[in-house]
Amino acid sequence: MQENLLNALRGSGWLPLLSVSLGRNRTDLRSALVGCTGIFGAEFRRFSLERSKPGKFEEFYGLLQHVHKIPNVDVLVGYTDIHGDLLPINNDDNYHKAVSTANPLLRIFIQRKEDADYSAFGTDTMTRKKNVLSNVLRPDNHKKKPHIVISMPQDFRPVSSIIDVDILPETHRRVRLYKYGTDKPLGFYIRDGSSVRVTAHGLEKVPGIFISRLVPGGLAQSTGLLAVNDEVLEVNGIEVSGKSLDQVTDMMIANSRNLIITVRPANQRNNVVRNSRTSGSSGQSTESSLPSSTPNILGSLLQGEEESDEEDIIIEDSGEPQQIPKAAPTSESIESLSQIELLHESTQNGFLPSSELNLNHSAGSISMEYEVPEPGRKSLEEEGTIITL
């Protein structure tokens, strides 16, 4: 019957999922919610998603929490790929990858974050020829030499990086220097200079701003993303041409908390060669932005910067310093907010409504199978806790 169902689903464009929630100690995970424990320390759910519209990772994450009745519990999500590797799902990209490569069934593993065994991810299960599941299920048996522990994405602080590779000309490089959280000085100097541009009238010498010096041990030098004689083209999305050295200096200092500099590197040999990119191997699973979103990249980026901007501190009546909260949004931002909400609603259609999925499972059961109900709209809205804006 299971096979039949799978086949039926395959034909219909629905992706069947087998979701397993794991706990080293089941009570930790679920006691507060259902209070049932199982010998295997695992609980299985089976449900399906529309393959063509997988939606966003966040929504999927919410769905999993819902299916397993574990709202408000932070979990790690992983899946087994076609090679049998256990790979993480933690963003839209690898989520889409997982959905698109699943054949026929997508096996999802959920672990409570505190108990998470990070070393399990990415291990080459092919060579070990071991059952991933058993490997994960019995962590006590897992007596491998200790792996380097990699913390979770949210535990990372943002680091300096090259961004927007896909939307910039290959000769340019956009570098984000994150000053926040490090004691390192930004550590670079800029100067006036001139560069040659191709214009309608032929080659023309125009004034430009260049990086003149990197301070040893500074952020700029330690990231290796900027070099002496790189020409500065933009600062946080604003073109530098026509501005004086002092103006550019002031702009950079004013943006120093989250400085995004677009440069034309003096050394053009390290440029990204864009067309040779391949997909499929896990190493490139963090490949960024879809082509359709390119025009908005900088806008969203600036907006993001605006939001992530540190807020001022207020001390009331000589009390404890606090961050100044944002005031109630103005009419303009309400407008934009409501648009975002609309956006979310529409994408929810891609979700598998699963309001009834967990309603009638019985204690002790390990796995459950469900028929896929007709997609309806109200489900997620009822469980208000799932959508987090």
Added chain:
Amino acid sequence: MRRFLRPGHDPVRERLKRDLFQFNKTVEHGFPHQPSALGYSPFLRLMAIGTRSGAIKLYGAPGVEFMGLHEENNTVMQIHFIPDQCQLVTLLDDNSLHLWSLKQHGGASELREEHRFTLKGPPGSPPSATQVTAVLPHSSREVLYLGTESGSIFVLELPSFRVLEDRTISPEAVLQRISEDNCNRRSCELVEALREHPKNPDQILIGYSRGLIVLWDLQNNKSFVWLSFQQLENLYWQRDGSKFISCHYDGSYTQWPVSSDNRQPEPLENTVPYGPFPCKAISKIYWQTTKNGLPYIIFQGGMPRASYGDRHSISVIHGSQQTAFDFTSRVIDFFIIFSSDPAAEFDDPSALVVLAEEELVVIDLKSAGWPAVHPPYLASLHCSAITCSHHVSNIPLKLWERIISAGSKQNIHYSSMPWPIDGGTNIAPDPPQRDLLLTGHEDGTVRFWDASGVCLHLLYKLSTVRVFLTDADPNDNMNTLGEDEWPPLRKVGTFDPYSDDPRLGIQKIYLCKYSGYLAVAGTAGQVLVMELNDEDAEHVVDHAEADLLQDQEGYRWKGHEKLKTRDGPVRFEAGFQPFVLVQCQPPAVVTSLALHSEWKLVAFGTSHGFGLFDHQQKRLVFVKCTLHPSDQLALEGPLSRVKSLKKSLRQSFRRIRRSRVSSRKRRGPAGAVQEANAKFDQDALQEMELAPVQRKIEARSAEDSFTGFVRTLYFADTFLRDSSRHCPSLWAGTNGGTVYAFCLRVPPAERRMDEPVRAEQAKEIQLMHRAPVVGILVLDGRSTPLPEPLEVAHDLSKSPDMQGSHQLLVVSEEQFKVFTLPKVSSKLKLKLTALEGCRVRKVTVANFGSCKTDDYSENDLAVLTNLGDIQIISLPFLKLQIRYPCIRKEDVSGIASCVFTKYGQGFYLISPSEFERFSLSTKWLVEPRCIVEMPEVTSNNHVHNKSGTENAARKSSFFSSSLLERKSGRLMEHALLNDESE
């Protein structure tokens, strides 16, 4: 998504913006920087001043002003009006001649350049052949005579500037008529002077520098010759043409008779007025006849070389009266105003007008004692260097009159003569309101200027020096020379750039126009609160000290000491009289000041902290130290070299003077040196280019120096603690991006003297971008800035909306931020620097009215950036409305000196002595608008300007009858109504 919601494309708003905002530089106030030439037209009764930067400015009756600028930006060497024309010719130091004319255009006269011309000699001739040294516009108005370095005199047709070659008077032609024995070729070099015969236009007098003087008849090329053995400086005809005077390099002058016979004449009189010891040259001389027979002999220079060679003097001799006016700076040129009616028998001089390098001095020659005349314009703003300025718009009539009356008591030593230069008619509408511009000076004075109209006019001068004991000699002996003193020098003029004590310098001024309270703060941490008193008074100034360091231990102030105060009662003249003195400790420069005349509180800040003083109870309410412990610079004080500073200032002044003299005398052999210098400069420049300027990019940290420097102080009655009760509050912003808010408890009026004012810190906001806070403002429930103290009490403003929630606007050098009150949450922001790379230097709230409808006006922020741009930013939404380039970004002192008015105008210094006035508003615009009409000309070529003088006399009496009346007129009455409603 937000990017698609950008404002600025709303057509209604765009149209409104055009009705509200407009940028104009309207007029330059003050004294032209580096004047280099002077001209006067007795016909038009206009005076012209040329400068080293190539500007030419014309002045007539008050309000009549024209300005022109030579494209070349070269020094104007000479200015000559064409007789009986609205035209003038300028000679620049590049030897080019320019013809300017006043033409009517759109109902007002305008100064336009018509022609330019450079004299060219035959090919191969040396440049000296055509170097113009003397210019004579002929009374026929058809030709211009040009004397040159080579001795040739060229004739130029007007207005075409065509050389009439056949009429050139060559030295050879002159030499032919001179007997061989006392002349050689060299005696005809360099024409020093060209003078037309006052009665016979066919005869011109030519003076060559070696002493040869020739009267040349243009009709028959006949000549009379005189020979002096001294090097000639200048010539002057007597009115009847029977005699002329020559003045010489050795400090002598000689009177020569003119007779028709051709024998060698002897001089009538040859004197060295300040002999017998060697004297300096007399460079210009006037001989003016009077009815009583005693002439006025007026000449420049001639002082005894050894003992008075450094004086800049002009001597006036009239019978037994003789005075050598001693000017504060080099005399550029001078002229005499005398009867220009050709029918008059005598010159009858009335005034001596002297253009010195730093000021204009006019001497009344009619009144006994020859007093100076108070000029209505061309004020020397820099008589002591300007250290700060403060503008107050719309002064109530009562205060205005009291200030004028206080000022008139200071001006009794001036002549009552009406202003003698009174050409043209001012047709500008009356100024819209009475405005005061207050300038603080390095010598501890505050000057009150009438800034309502085109003429910036000194109303009153306040000195704070009297409160303190200084090393300066209190009784300056400027005018106390003994009777027998020889030469009879008399100091005239007000220019005095040497400050006796730099600590006296004024740094901040705040005037409350409703109460007449004035707060003034200075360089050595002194804060004075003053009250306007119409009578002289003698009283003790209450003295308090504010220790801004409080308990902070281990700090050492290495800067200047505080000023010593005078014990006991001090006599103050009528005007603003100090009654409270607060001295900050350490005595650092006061960097911010606020006065609340209703609560009777004054707040002041330095680089160490700020304090609040109750000037009613004369009690210090609190002090707050803002110092960061690591800020060493602020602790020690930047001015640890006070004494040497004073000295070096004097030295640099001397150096400047010397360099000016040398640059004036360079010609000929100095050329090679100059060339070498230029080459050196160029090399140095190239070297600079090789080592590029670079800028360090570094995030600001809390440890930067001067973070505690208090930049701004603000009083507001707002909701600081909770939204149900508002209370008085004091806000302070520092250089490190911190805003402190203090809740004040001011006792009600009836118990004001009994209960103390209390203050408690309520909030402290740290801006994360840490840029200096340059402005704090509270907006009421209608998003209108809170009114000034007493404004509501005087019914001049709607009372603020206390129903809706208030908002706090904090302007830092980099961002504008709006926060809610009383709970501080950020609401809006504009990141100026992050987007444009410019920083806020000055910011004010200005009211803009629409030029189309009377009933629309709005408040916006007027902002000046470090790039010299002016931006207007809307309130409360912080949207950039418009941007104008205004000041060159290199002009740091200009940007620092800028002051905005409450109605969208502003002033900034374009030189130490000149304010440029600009307007951002379509509605409030003060600019000169005037007409110069040609007086009638009679058949003989000479001036008949009876009507002109009559007209002028009428105008000038109008002017003198009351400056006040003339200035205000209609508006005053309107203002009176306002005052009565108090």
